[in-house]
Amino acid sequence: MWDNVKQVMAPGALDPLTKELVYIAVSITNNCPYCIASHTASTPAKGMTDEQFAELRAVIGLANDTNRVAIGYGVLIDDRFQTR
Template sequence: MAMVKMVEDGAAPKEVQAVFDDIKATRKSDWINNFWKVLASSPATLQRIWSNVKQVMAPGAIDPLTKEMLYIAVSVTNNCEYCIHSHTAAAKAKGMTDEMFAELLAVVGLANETNRLANGYRIPVDEQFIPKLD
């Protein structure tokens, strides 16, 4: 259950509806998901986060599927059920297969384990791994 009242599409204040309309247009969708409806309880937060999402998730040097898979990896590590579901759906829509998802989770699990080992042992970083800045 949400901690605040969700703002519904079509019944939102003007500034919120403008963001909702942009979300639908950008995503070529006819609905607003619960994440945005909850954030709409704070119009400034809604506008800021949507602006950040549009910028970061836009086409760039990293392809859209890889961005979604990175989002899944972080969401799994942070245990965000909502983001795991929403970004897995988005990644599948962009071509992620069940085999890719399984391999992604294997990498996430391995990285979390080895990160904890490296942190626990306080392993010094090899000089060769540190970038030489000119």
């Protein structure tokens, strides 16, 4: 498992900070305190500011809220957004 973590989180098409932001977003959504703490702790060294972290939390909250509304109301996917 740890080899996979190292491989996926290594620099690639996504820079390390972007990968950490995605990881934090998923960890907050899944309510994993360990992952939230450990990945948040590593972000300042990768360039994340306090302002970016606050904005990240706002985006995560918004996405979770709008996802619940769309799921709750059974909103259908617009044809233009359908996965091809």
